[in-house]
Amino acid sequence: MTFREFRKLVELSTEDICTDIFRGNAASIKIKKERVGVRNLVNIFNATLKLSLEKGFQAMSMRDLSRETGLSMGALYSYFSGKEELLEIIQNQGLLITYRVMQSQLENVKEPRERLRAAVRSHLYLSEVMHPWFYFAYMETRNFSREKQKKAIQGELHTEKLFEDILEQGRGEGSYRATNSQLTAALIKAMLQDWYLKRWKYSRRGVGVEQYADFVIEFVEAGIKNDVSGNMGGDHGSN
Amino acid sequence: MTFREFRKLVELSTEDICTDIFRGNAASIKIKKERVGVRNLVNIFNATLKLSLEKGFQAMSMRDLSRETGLSMGALYSYFSGKEELLEIIQNQGLLITYRVMQSQLENVKEPRERLRAAVRSHLYLSEVMHPWFYFAYMETRNFSREKQKKAIQGELHTEKLFEDILEQGRGEGSYRATNSQLTAALIKAMLQDWYLKRWKYSRRGVGVEQYADFVIEFVEAGIKNDVSGNMGGDHGSN
DNA sequence: GTCTATAGTGCGATAGAC
DNA sequence: GTCTATCGCACTATAGAC
Numbered sequence: 001m002t003f004r005e006f007r008k009l010v011e012l013s014t015e016d017i018c019t020d021i022f023r024g025n026a027a028s029i030k031i032k033k034e035r036v037g038v039r040n041l042v043n044i045f046n047a048t049l050k051l052s053l054e055k056g057f058q059a060m061s062m063r064d065l066s067r068e069t070g071l072s073m074g075a076l077y078s079y080f081s082g083k084e085e086l087l088e089i090i091q092n093q094g095l096l097i098t099y100r101v102m103q104s105q106l107e108n109v110k111e112p113r114e115r116l117r118a119a120v121r122s123h124l125y126l127s128e129v130m131h132p133w134f135y136f137a138y139m140e141t142r143n144f145s146r147e148k149q150k151k152a153i154q155g156e157l158h159t160e161k162l163f164e165d166i167l168e169q170g171r172g173e174g175s176y177r178a179t180n181s182q183l184t185a186a187l188i189k190a191m192l193q194d195w196y197l198k199r200w201k202y203s204r205r206g207v208g209v210e211q212y213a214d215f216v217i218e219f220v221e222a223g224i225k226n227d228v229s230g231n232m233g234g235d236h237g238s239n
Numbered sequence: 240m241t242f243r244e245f246r247k248l249v250e251l252s253t254e255d256i257c258t259d260i261f262r263g264n265a266a267s268i269k270i271k272k273e274r275v276g277v278r279n280l281v282n283i284f285n286a287t288l289k290l291s292l293e294k295g296f297q298a299m300s301m302r303d304l305s306r307e308t309g310l311s312m313g314a315l316y317s318y319f320s321g322k323e324e325l326l327e328i329i330q331n332q333g334l335l336i337t338y339r340v341m342q343s344q345l346e347n348v349k350e351p352r353e354r355l356r357a358a359v360r361s362h363l364y365l366s367e368v369m370h371p372w373f374y375f376a377y378m379e380t381r382n383f384s385r386e387k388q389k390k391a392i393q394g395e396l397h398t399e400k401l402f403e404d405i406l407e408q409g410r411g412e413g414s415y416r417a418t419n420s421q422l423t424a425a426l427i428k429a430m431l432q433d434w435y436l437k438r439w440k441y442s443r444r445g446v447g448v449e450q451y452a453d454f455v456i457e458f459v460e461a462g463i464k465n466d467v468s469g470n471m472g473g474d475h476g477s478n
Numbered sequence: 479g480t481c482t483a484t485a486g487t488g489c490g491a492t493a494g495a496c
Numbered sequence: 497g498t499c500t501a502t503c504g505c506a507c508t509a510t511a512g513a514c
Contacts, residue, residue, distance in 0.1 A: 030479085031479070032479095033479090036479075040479095054381075055381070055382065056295075056297060056381060056382060058295060058297050058298050059297050059382065061506075061507060061508085062507075062508060062509080063506080063507075063508095071480080071481095072480060072481050072482075073481095073482090073508085073509080073510090074479095074480065074481060074482080074509095074510080074511090075479070075480050075481075077508095077509070077510075078479075078480085082508075082509075083508080139378070139381070142294070142295060142378070143294065143295060143298065156440075157440075179457075179458075180454065182444070183446070183451075183454050184458065186433065186437075186440070186441075187430050187433070187454075187455070187458060189433075190429045190430050190432070190433035190437075191426050191429050191430070193429070193433075194425065194426070194428075194429035194432075198425075198429075201395075201396075201425070202425075205421070207422070212422075215419060215422050215426075216426070218418075219418075219423065219426060219462045219463075220462070222461065222462040222463070223458045223459070223461040223462035224458075224461070227466070269497085270497065271497095272497090275497075279497095300488080300489065300490080301489080301490060301491080302488080302489075302490090310498080310499095311498060311499050311500075312490085312491080312492090312499090312500090313491095313492080313493090313497095313498065313499060313500080314497070314498050314499075316490095316491070316492080317497070317498080321490075321491075322490075479514105480513105480514085481512100481513080481514075482511105482512090482513080482514100483510105483511090483512090483513100484509105484510085484511085485508105485509090485510080485511095486507100486508090486509090486510105487506105487507080487508085487509105488505105488506090488507080488508105489504105489505080489506075489507085490503105490504100490505090490506105491502105491503090491504095492501100492502085492503085493500105493501090493502085493503100494499100494500095494501090495498105495499080495500080495501100496497105496498085496499075496500100
């Protein structure tokens with residue numbers, strides 16, 4: 001799948017996401033009209049992610065946010081009860097979308113090697129579409145409360161387990177050689193994370209997300225493929 | 240080389256580091272007696288790194304630091320001119336030590352495959368010995384001033400270039416297959432960074448730094464080794 | 479629904495006593 | 497060399513006008 005196809009398929013504009021958030025948090029949001037509410041939420045989240053990307057969520061003051069959105073302090077406080085809640089909404093939404101997208105992208109891909117490729121590609125594409133959310137989730141976790149940290153860690157381990165299971169399955173079928181699947185999954189995850197943590201580097205070098213995905217897949221497969229036992233009729237290494 | 244040997248060889252106790260810092264910053268430090276100065280610097284840097292690890296440098300207040308060190312606000316300000324300078328000292332010392340150690344560990348290892356193994360191992364061991372410094376440098380870069388960010392980026396690219404050169408050399412000698420060395424170097428760096436960014440994960444799983452190093456080396460070598468052209472008498476894959 | 483004004487808190491930094 | 501006391505500022509959050 002190309003990045004363009006993915007982008008079109010998942011439909012994750014900030015507006016879509018904020019409509020979700022508006023409906024999901026109707027209890028705590030004081031504004032009732034969806035039109036107005038969603039418009040301002042888009043504004044607020046864009047500004048929050050932009051400022052957090054630049055200087056960190058901690059360092060971003062409500063005054064900064066007020067200036068960036070064009071909304072007054074008072075107006076902001078009618079959309080969330082304080083910085084803490086704003087943080088929570090962003091984390092929850094990011095985790096939710098990641099679960100949803102990864103599951104929908106993988107539910108019809110069972111063959112281990114294809115599944116590994118699809119998982120790598122989907123995760124990279126998703127982190128590209130939602131770059132600010134992913135970067136935010138990674139860099140701000142340390143500032144979360146104990147319980148929110150736990151949630152973030154569970155999210156991380158969930159994704160890692162997904163890769164570990166694929167590797168185990170592939171080993172069972174003889175596609176991959178015997179190795180430590182958990183450690184391999186951790187290394188794969190590190191490579192996926194590097195894409196959204198160091199985007200400045202890849203951007204500067206003119207490396208796009210598809211090229212990066214192709215390269216990671218090739219590198220990982222070369223590292224774990226089983227070239228001792230025979231490969232019965234497989235189109236090894238093609239894509 | 241084992242981690243124990245490395246640790247003994249490099250001699251990087253906080254006291255050694257702080258003696259370096261005390262002498263290097265004699266101009267701005269108001270305290271003149273080395274005994275007192277170094278003792279308090281050890282205290283200050285341990286506390287700063289501890290608090291930064293827990294909640295981030297930004298979020299750490301001078302009052303937190305005063306409480307943790309047992310020194311008064313006034314006393315702290317006679318060791319550095321403000322938070323900004325404290326930040327700068329930590330960054331500079333980290334970069335300096337990394338350059339020194341990597342160079343001394345690699346200067347006598349010329350054969351590409353051995354050199355790659357030594358580079359991976361040294362970097363992981365160093366990040367283990369100086370974990371708080373590495374974690375700090377990574378997580379706080381975004382809060383640096385423009386010029387300090389530039390310095391941090393140069394440090395990152397310098398290390399990456401070191402790996403890229405080894406890979407190119409190994410390819411020239413026919414040990415490694417033709418591939419994109421710059422991208423491969425970036426992936427290796429991502430794996431090295433994961434060790435100090437996610438230590439909680441590896442620690443929880445009982446994975447030590449030597450095991451991680453062995454695994455990364457094995458994984459990388461499997462991913463790039465040349466198994467098409469012949470390997471003239473090499474003891475391929477041994478260590 | 480959005481604004482302005484302000485209360486109350488905690489910050490970085492310094493002056494001057496000891 | 498270290499302490500206590502304090503200044504001026506920026507912050508989060510809220511109250512009440514429009």
